[in-house]
Amino acid sequence: MNPTVRGKSVTRDRPYIYLGGSLIALLGLSLLSGEPHPYSFLTNNVPGLLCRVLFWAFLALGAAALVFKLARAKSYRSCPMCRPPMTAVAFWAFWLTVLACALALIDRGLLKLIYTVQICMQADKNPQDFASSMIYMSVKGKDMLLAGIWTTVRIALLGTAIAFILAIFMVFLRIQEPDKRDRDLVKGVKWLASHFARLYIFVIRGTPMMVQALIFYYFGFNLFKRTGMTVTEINHVWSFFISGLCTVSLNSTAYLTEVLRGGIQAIDRGQTEAARSLGMSNWQSMIKVVFPQAVKNSIPAIGNEFIINIKDSSVLSVIGVMDLMYATKSVSGIYFRSLEIYLVAALLYLILTWLSSCLLKYLGGKLDTPVKGIPSSN
Numbered sequence: 001m002n003p004t005v006r007g008k009s010v011t012r013d014r015p016y017i018y019l020g021g022s023l024i025a026l027l028g029l030s031l032l033s034g035e036p037h038p039y040s041f042l043t044n045n046v047p048g049l050l051c052r053v054l055f056w057a058f059l060a061l062g063a064a065a066l067v068f069k070l071a072r073a074k075s076y077r078s079c080p081m082c083r084p085p086m087t088a089v090a091f092w093a094f095w096l097t098v099l100a101c102a103l104a105l106i107d108r109g110l111l112k113l114i115y116t117v118q119i120c121m122q123a124d125k126n127p128q129d130f131a132s133s134m135i136y137m138s139v140k141g142k143d144m145l146l147a148g149i150w151t152t153v154r155i156a157l158l159g160t161a162i163a164f165i166l167a168i169f170m171v172f173l174r175i176q177e178p179d180k181r182d183r184d185l186v187k188g189v190k191w192l193a194s195h196f197a198r199l200y201i202f203v204i205r206g207t208p209m210m211v212q213a214l215i216f217y218y219f220g221f222n223l224f225k226r227t228g229m230t231v232t233e234i235n236h237v238w239s240f241f242i243s244g245l246c247t248v249s250l251n252s253t254a255y256l257t258e259v260l261r262g263g264i265q266a267i268d269r270g271q272t273e274a275a276r277s278l279g280m281s282n283w284q285s286m287i288k289v290v291f292p293q294a295v296k297n298s299i300p301a302i303g304n305e306f307i308i309n310i311k312d313s314s315v316l317s318v319i320g321v322m323d324l325m326y327a328t329k330s331v332s333g334i335y336f337r338s339l340e341i342y343l344v345a346a347l348l349y350l351i352l353t354w355l356s357s358c359l360l361k362y363l364g365g366k367l368d369t370p371v372k373g374i375p376s377s378n
Contacts, residue, residue, distance in 0.1 A: 021094040022062035025055040028101040031108040039111040042104060051100040058097045061090065126335050134340040141331035141341070148327030149348060151241065155316070155323065156309035159248030160256075164302060166249065167256035172286075173197040174261055197257065204254035210315040212251060217243040217319045244316040244323070248309055259301045263294035303360035307353050314349075324348060 042048040068079045120136040174197035178187035220238045267290050275285035314325035328345040332338045
C-alpha cells in the first residue's frame with residue numbers, strides 16, 4: 001500500500017470508534033475483574049497491568065470524546081478529537097484495545113474452560129456451579145450424547161432421502177389431471193390418484209409429528225402382535241428406530257411433494273411444448289425435460305427439509321427412539337439436573353443445523369443453485 005494512502009487511512013475520522021473502543025474496553029475490564037485461575041497469564045503481572053491501563057486509558061479517551069460531542073454538538077467535526085493527530089492516536093489505541101480484549105478472552109475464556117473441563121473430569125460428583133455442572137454432565141454423559149447425535153443425523157438423513165423418493169412418486173399422482181382425450185377409465189384413475197395425494201398431504205400436514213409417531217408405532221406394534229409374536233420379537237422387527245424413521249419419512253413426503261410440485265409449476269410451459277414438438281410423449285417430456293429442472297430448483301428446499309428433520313426428530317423421544325433428545329433426558333435423569341443439560345442439547349442442535357446449512361450452501365454453489373432465504377416447508 002502507498003505510504004500516503006496508508007497515512008490517510010490511519011488519520012481518517014471514523015464515526016463511533018470511541019464508542020466501540022469504550023465498549024470493548026469495558027468488556028476487557030469485566031473479564032479481568034474475575035478470579036484468576038491456575039492457567040491465567042494476565043494476573044497481577046506486567047501484561048495484566050498493561051491491559052488494564054490500556055482499557056482505562058481508552059475509556060478516558062472515549063469520555064473526553066463524549067464531553068466534546070455534548071459541548072459542541074453542531075461543530076464536533078472541527079474539534080481536536082476529529083483532527084488527524086488525534087484520530088491516528090484513536091486508531092492505534094482502538095486496535096491495541098481489541099488485541100488486549102482478545103488476550104483477555106483467551107485468558108479468562110478459553111484457558112479457564114480448559115481448566116474447568118479438567119477439574120470436572122476428575123470430580124467425583126456433580127458440581128453445584130451452573131457452568132461446571134454443564135461441563136460435568138456433558139463429559140460424563142458424552143457416550144449417550146454422541147449416540148443420540150448419531151441417531152438424530154441418521155434419522156434426518158435417511159428420512160429425507162426416503163421421503164424424496166416417495167415424493168417423486170407422490171408428485172406424479174398429485175399433478176394428474178383428467179384430459180378430454182382420455183378414456184373414462186383413465187380419467188377415473190387420474191382423479192383417484194390426484195385426490196389420494198391431496199388427502200395424504202392434507203392429513204399429514206394437518207397433524208403434529210408427535211401424534212403421527214405414536215400412531216405409527218402402536219399401529220405397527222399391534223399389527224405384529226396379532227401374528228402371535230412376542231414383545232421381544234416385535235422389538236427386533238419393529239424397533240423404535242425403524243418406527244421413528246418411518247414417521248420422519250412419511251411426514252417429509254407430504255412437504256417434499258408440495259416442494260416438487262412447486263418446482264414443476266415454476267418451469268416454463270414452453271419447455272413442455274418444445275419437447276412435445278420434438279415427438280416426445282407427455283410422460284417423456286416430464287421425465288427428461290421438466291422433472292430434472294424442477295429437482296434442481298427444489299434442492300435448497302429439500303436441504304431445508306433435512307435441517308428441519310434434525311430438529312423435529314426430537315419428538316421421536318416419546319416412543320423411545322434413542323436420539324439426542326432422549327439421551328439428554330437420560331443424562332438429566334441420572335444427575336437430577338435439567339436446565340444445564342438442556343442448554344447443552346440446544347447448543348448441539350444449533351451446531352448440527354449450522355453445519356448442515358454450511359454444507360447446503362457449499363452444494364448449492366457447486367450446483368449453481370440459490371440457497372439464500374429458503375422458506376421453511378413447515
